[in-house]
Amino acid sequence: MVRLGVIGYGERIHGVIQSHLRAVEPDLAVVGIVDPDADGVRRRLAPQDQAAAAFYPDLKTLVHQAKPDALAIGTRCHQHAPYAAQAAAYDLPLFLEKPVAIDMPQALALERAFAASKCQVVVSFPLRVSPLCVLARRYVEAGRVGVPVHVAAVNYVPYGTIYWEAPYRDWTITRGLFLQKATHDLDYLMFLMGEPIVRVAAIRTVGKVFGGSRPPGLRCSACADQHTCLESPGNRRRHGTSGSWADHPCVFSVDCGSAAANTLNEDCSSVLLEFASGAHGVYTQVFYARRDAATRGATVSGYHGTVGFDWYTNELRFVRHHEPFTAVERAGEGASHFGGDAELAHDFLDLIHGRGASRTPIAIGLQSVYACLAAQESAEQGRFVQVRQVGRS
Numbered sequence: 291m292v293r294l295g296v297i298g299y300g301e302r303i304h305g306v307i308q309s310h311l312r313a314v315e316p317d318l319a320v321v322g323i324v325d326p327d328a329d330g331v332r333r334r335l336a337p338q339d340q341a342a343a344a345f346y347p348d349l350k351t352l353v354h355q356a357k358p359d360a361l362a363i364g365t366r367c368h369q370h371a372p373y374a375a376q377a378a379a380y381d382l383p384l385f386l387e388k389p390v391a392i393d394m395p396q397a398l399a400l401e402r403a404f405a406a407s408k409c410q411v412v413v414s415f416p417l418r419v420s421p422l423c424v425l426a427r428r429y430v431e432a433g434r435v436g437v438p439v440h441v442a443a444v445n446y447v448p449y450g451t452i453y454w455e456a457p458y459r460d461w462t463i464t465r466g467l468f469l470q471k472a473t474h475d476l477d478y479l480m481f482l483m484g485e486p487i488v489r490v491a492a493i494r495t496v497g498k499v500f501g502g503s504r505p506p507g508l509r510c511s512a513c514a515d516q517h518t519c520l521e522s523p524g525n526r527r528r529h530g531t532s533g534s535w536a537d538h539p540c541v542f543s544v545d546c547g548s549a550a551a552n553t554l555n556e557d558c559s560s561v562l563l564e565f566a567s568g569a570h571g572v573y574t575q576v577f578y579a580r581r582d583a584a585t586r587g588a589t590v591s592g593y594h595g596t597v598g599f600d601w602y603t604n605e606l607r608f609v610r611h612h613e614p615f616t617a618v619e620r621a622g623e624g625a626s627h628f629g630g631d632a633e634l635a636h637d638f639l640d641l642i643h644g645r646g647a648s649r650t651p652i653a654i655g656l657q658s659v660y661a662c663l664a665a666q667e668s669a670e671q672g673r674f675v676q677v678r679q680v681g682r683s
Contacts, residue, residue: 292642295322295358295382297349297373299331302387303364306414308336310635322346322356349376360642363387367470368463371396374411374652375403383641384411385634389473389662390655392465397659401680404652412638412648413655416630417474418481419637422599422606422621423630426590427482429597429608436592438483441563441571443588445475450577451521451533453555454500454541461553468492468559468662468669471575475586476561476665477658479573482590485566486657491674492665494559497549499578502542511537531580552670561665601628653680 292315296303299320311318320339325331328345335343346352353361362385363373371391377384378400390413391397404411417423430438452458453467464470480486504513516522521542523535539545547554560574589598599606604621621629633649640646657680664675 292318292639293321293357293359294318295324295349295352295356295361296320297324297352297361297363297377298365298369299323299325299334300364300366301334303362303385304334306362306364306385306631306635310631311639312336313632314635314639321358322352324349324352349373353380353382358382360384360638366457366463367465368392371400375400378403378407378409381408383638384409385414385638386411386652386655387414388655389469389659390652391659392463392469394663397656397663400652401656410641410648411650411652411655412634412641413650413652414634415474415477415650415654415658416627416634417478417601418630418654419633419649420601420628420630421633422587422601422604422628423478423482425606425619425621426588426597426599427484429595429606430482430484430590434595434608435590435597436594437569438590438592439569441479441483441569441588441590443475443479443571443573445471445573445575445586446579446583447471447575447577447586448580448584449532450579451500451541453577454546455521455534455538459546459555461547461555464555466666467555467575467577468494468561468665469659470555471577472559472561472573472665473658473662475573475575476563476661477654479563479571479588480565480657480661482588483565483567483569483571485569486679487563487661487677488566488679489564489674489676490661490664490668491562492559492668494556494669496554496556499557500541501546501549501554502544504540504543506543506545508540508543508545509537510540513540559665559669561668604628656680 320343323343323345360383361377364387374386391400458464510516510522526533527535557578558576563571584602585600587600595610597608606619608617641648660678664677668675
């Protein structure tokens with residue numbers, strides 16, 4: 291039986307434990323929790339954890355008293371790095387939610403903490419280990435496209451309103467959608483290309499769709515425009531669009547942040563990417579898309595061929611440039627994070643039992659953060675920015 295200690299027992303980490311870790315190891319037990327919202331956590335806990343899980347004031351006390359076999363960090367984003375830096379002091383496998391840090395001081399402190407640590411980490415990057423992405427990487431590794439010269443990736447997010455109607459709109463916690471969303475995508479692009487991103491140029495569009503001047507604290511139920519507003523629960527239900535169908539905070543409120551103060555999530559953003567070999571690519575993310583506009587995936591090309599995939603269609607397509615053949619492969623339907631969450635669960639449990647190594651170690655999480663921070667800096671300053679590389683000054 292695996293004894294798990296959890297720091298920040300929110301909905302995401304609860305889902306990882308219940309739907310994925312226990313699918314592999316049903317008798318896993320949550321034995322210790324660090325979370326200030328004890329009542330909320332108790333309502334969320336699975337029945338088998340209600341009696342066994344004890345609450346502790348800090349990570350050190352949890353480790354020494356609960357004696358877990360492994361740790362998982364599922365706090366709000368601004369606390370990932372501080373708790374992970376503490377966890378680095380213990381020789382315990384760690385499941386760490388992304389982004390692993392939200393600013394450069396946090397990232398540098400985290401890199402220092404793990405420089406001499408024996409703590410092995412599984413960063414929550416399910417896209418790079420999802421079956422479609424792994425298959426595409428096999429095509430690239432096998433030389434099917436030739437030397438990869440270019441990659442183009444898109445992410446049209448059909449549920450993007452969560453970044454304006456939920457706690458994700460709090461800039462002090464999330465620091466924008468490069469770190470919240472692109473951290474997944476830039477990571478899997480580095481995996482696909484087999485090399486790091488070394489330079490970026492980025493642009494972001496802010497305040498054209500969401501955010502605005504509506505009063506603070508405004509909710510749909512108190513708004514005179516709820517019958518005509520496309521973001522009201524009634525109209526979302528009527529049109530079958532995503533977002534909360536219950537009463538929710540206004541996505542056009544000043545509470546969403548300020549474009550002038552650079553505390554508002556972007557409606558869309560794009561990054562021009564340069565890889566270590568000189569290959570380049572582009573990534574674009576859009577957060578106001580709905581319904582069948584959803585798409586997420588990448589296309590890698592070289593002289594001999596092009597391979598591309600879309601997680602929403604669960605399809606990979608390979609075109610031979612110099613022969614009259616095109617191949618299509620399809621993946622299974624309905625898996626969480628396109629099958630990547632199940633893969634991470636296997637990786638984490640294999641790490642705990644000494645059966646394997648992590649495919650998403652802390653260095654991978656840090657490299658993504660450095661790329662995202664460079665993109666953020668580029669968008670703010672309007673210039674190319676070099677990406678810091680893990681392990682280099």
